[in-house]
Amino acid sequence: MSEAMLKYITRTRRSSINANSIAKIARCYASFPSSSEPSDVAILGGGITGIASAYYLSKALPATKITIYETGPRMGGWLSSKRLETEGGSILFEAGPRTLRPDKNGVLAARMIQELGLQEDTIFTGTDSPAARMRYIYYPDHLVRLPHPTFGMFQNLRTVLSEPLFKGITWPLLREFLIDARDERMDDESVGSFMSRRISKNIVDQAVSAMIHGIYAGDVWQLSIKSLFPSLWRYEKEYTSIAQGMLGQKEGREVTKREQAFMQEMKKFAWDLDFTAKLARTNVFTFREGLSQFSDRIVQKLKENKNVVFKLDTAIKHIARNEHASGVELRTVNATKPDANVPPESSTHTHAISTLSAHHLSAIALPNVTSAVAVLPLVPKIPAVTVMTVNLYFRTPDLAPPGFGYLIPLATPFEQNSERALGVVFDNAYSPSKDGLSNFLDLLGGNSAGKVVVRDSSGNEINPKRLAVVTQDTVPKVGTKVTVMLGGHYWDGWPAYPSEQEGLDMALSILKRHLNISERPLLHQVNLQQDCIPQYHVGHESRLKTAHERLKERFGGRLRVAGSWIEGVGVNDCLRSAWDVVKGLQEGPGSGEKTGLEMVGQEEVYVRLPVGLPTGFARGKKEGED
Numbered sequence: 001m002s003e004a005m006l007k008y009i010t011r012t013r014r015s016s017i018n019a020n021s022i023a024k025i026a027r028c029y030a031s032f033p034s035s036s037e038p039s040d041v042a043i044l045g046g047g048i049t050g051i052a053s054a055y056y057l058s059k060a061l062p063a064t065k066i067t068i069y070e071t072g073p074r075m076g077g078w079l080s081s082k083r084l085e086t087e088g089g090s091i092l093f094e095a096g097p098r099t100l101r102p103d104k105n106g107v108l109a110a111r112m113i114q115e116l117g118l119q120e121d122t123i124f125t126g127t128d129s130p131a132a133r134m135r136y137i138y139y140p141d142h143l144v145r146l147p148h149p150t151f152g153m154f155q156n157l158r159t160v161l162s163e164p165l166f167k168g169i170t171w172p173l174l175r176e177f178l179i180d181a182r183d184e185r186m187d188d189e190s191v192g193s194f195m196s197r198r199i200s201k202n203i204v205d206q207a208v209s210a211m212i213h214g215i216y217a218g219d220v221w222q223l224s225i226k227s228l229f230p231s232l233w234r235y236e237k238e239y240t241s242i243a244q245g246m247l248g249q250k251e252g253r254e255v256t257k258r259e260q261a262f263m264q265e266m267k268k269f270a271w272d273l274d275f276t277a278k279l280a281r282t283n284v285f286t287f288r289e290g291l292s293q294f295s296d297r298i299v300q301k302l303k304e305n306k307n308v309v310f311k312l313d314t315a316i317k318h319i320a321r322n323e324h325a326s327g328v329e330l331r332t333v334n335a336t337k338p339d340a341n342v343p344p345e346s347s348t349h350t351h352a353i354s355t356l357s358a359h360h361l362s363a364i365a366l367p368n369v370t371s372a373v374a375v376l377p378l379v380p381k382i383p384a385v386t387v388m389t390v391n392l393y394f395r396t397p398d399l400a401p402p403g404f405g406y407l408i409p410l411a412t413p414f415e416q417n418s419e420r421a422l423g424v425v426f427d428n429a430y431s432p433s434k435d436g437l438s439n440f441l442d443l444l445g446g447n448s449a450g451k452v453v454v455r456d457s458s459g460n461e462i463n464p465k466r467l468a469v470v471t472q473d474t475v476p477k478v479g480t481k482v483t484v485m486l487g488g489h490y491w492d493g494w495p496a497y498p499s500e501q502e503g504l505d506m507a508l509s510i511l512k513r514h515l516n517i518s519e520r521p522l523l524h525q526v527n528l529q530q531d532c533i534p535q536y537h538v539g540h541e542s543r544l545k546t547a548h549e550r551l552k553e554r555f556g557g558r559l560r561v562a563g564s565w566i567e568g569v570g571v572n573d574c575l576r577s578a579w580d581v582v583k584g585l586q587e588g589p590g591s592g593e594k595t596g597l598e599m600v601g602q603e604e605v606y607v608r609l610p611v612g613l614p615t616g617f618a619r620g621k622k623e624g625e626d
């Protein structure tokens with residue numbers, strides 16, 4: 001019996017119990033969902049975490065009513081792909097993330113692709129492609145191609161010995177295993193501090209800061225080593241050095257029991273083995289219509305389900321436990337026509353999953369009373385950075401070198417990066433056009449008629465199926481497509497951001513200086529993504545633990561959280577966060593203790609996987625196989 005029911009009965013007992021009140025109790029009992037059954041769940045936020053949570057929930061608990069509340073007019077959040085028309089076709093631009101990786105949490109995206117029948121629209125970029133092998137850092141005044149095993153020992157050695165990028169890095173890296181492990185009492189530190197303590201400050205300023213720009217657009221001197229690279233943090237403690245920790249993995253990779261259980265669960269899925277074989281050779285993947293096609297397909301699937309309701313253009317003003325503590329109450333207004341005279345609409349749900357930012361959630365969870373007592377925010381402050389992405393398309397092909405793109409480290413002199421760019425993505429690398437393949441594809445008609453046989457450069461006949469490549473851009477002759485990334489931590493505390501025109505000018509100036517591109521772009525799109533990447537600053541884990549305690553205390557398991565501020569900032573991490581929060585809801589016992597953050601900072605038990613054991617999907621089985 002619920003806490004609310006008990007309260008009701010106690011109150012009723014004080015007065016006389018008669019037939020009427022017994023009937024009232026019975027009615028009341030029937031209207032209360034059993035203690036923690038998630039029969040009516042509100043999902044706050046229609047970004048990728050929100051819709052993935054709805055998707056997993058609708059599969060795990062099909063009878064549950066799900067309502068997704070989204071402030072904006074569309075679902076998908078930061079996943080935003082747009083097609084721009086140009087001569088003879090169109091070019092697809094991504095404002096936010098553009099590719100996904102199949103490894104680790106990527107197994108969830110892979111699984112959804114199969115479940116949603118998206119394989120035919122998936123663009124796979126191979127592990128042996130230029131995108132996977134050729135990555136660059138701009139330092140101090142030119143692009144440096146990073147060493148890769150496929151370039152051979154001689155070439156790699158030459159790069160390391162001749163490039164200023166590697167100055168003050170190579171030797172400290174080799175003797176890292178001699179450096180003493182940290183003091184036991186140290187609870188966290190910045191990535192920059194950890195790496196300079198164990199290796200050198202040069203490696204931080206010249207290299208690690210670049211990598212951190214490419215993932216978090218953040219400041220290496222503020223971000224937490226414990227939250228961003230937990231295995232490196234652990235190797236130092238358990239093995240006394242990073243090098244020895246890595247060597248230790250040769251006997252079999254160590255994973256937490258939680259990860260092992262997740263992988264085992266993923267393996268039970270009835271994988272299409274052709275698909276997983278492709279994924280095993282894939283570095284990154286995307287879709288014909290960009291990453292929005294992925295979120296759109298999830299939404300389309302959800303729309304087929306009569307238990308799922310979408311509330312677009314609906315801003316949540318307030319969230320609290322309802323009167324009987326048997327659920328949560330939301331107060332919402334129309335986001336397009338906010339009118340102070342129209343009272344907010346109220347709705348009650350047995351549970352809510354918030355996929356909002358930590359800041360947004362804390363703002364709507366403030367108690368509705370004017371009180372002199374300051375109330376602690378539900379989630380302690382987790383900052384976020386703003387990134388401006390500038391998509392550009394030039395008519396001339398190959399204006400950028402082959403490869404994924406380049407990153408700009410902190411150490412790059414100001415005069416080489418006065419615009420404070422973080423890096424540039426060469427979008428052609430993962431998004432091929434029909435061009436180049438078009439000759440082959442034209443021949444295909446003849447081939448299927450038995451007239452023409454297509455051969456590769458070694459004279460081997462090419463299977464026509466191999467040529468049926470999915471492409472994003474539809475122009476007959478592809479030009480150069482790049483995205484310049486600006487801002488991030490460099491813009492922290494700025495009262496205003498550059499305008500679209502200023503962003504465009506800054507991007508063109510960077511490309512002129514770094515790649516000598518002076519052509520005017522045929523197409524461009526400037527996207528200001530405000531507060532798009534949460535920053536896991538030093539102490540992040542303890543902030544999450546605090547949030548867990550407050551959520552538990554104030555919402556008793558009725559409000560759960562998921563999103564990019566919890567398990568990682570990538571799309572795959574958001575899917576994992578959605579998966580985990582739904583698992584938590586599905587597991588009845590102890591649900592009042594659950595918040596979506598219950599796994600944070602737990603004493604982890606590690607197990608060793610047998611050598612070469614692949615990730616969750618790679619050993620998939622056909623349905624019915626043991």
Ligand SMILES: C=Cc1c2[nH]c(c1C)Cc1[nH]c(c(CCC(=O)O)c1C)Cc1[nH]c(c(C)c1CCC(=O)O)Cc1[nH]c(c(C)c1C=C)C2
Binds near residue numbers: 213214485486
């Ligand atoms: C809007 C800009 C973003 C920057 N980082 C991310 C976004 C969305 C998130 C992110 N980017 C990467 C990862 C690692 C895991 C992965 O999925 O690969 C994460 C969590 C790697 C990455 N960085 C860039 C690209 C194209 C990718 C591949 C994944 C993706 O499409 O986002 C380029 C890049 N991203 C940022 C910058 C400054 C940058 C510079 C070249 C910031």
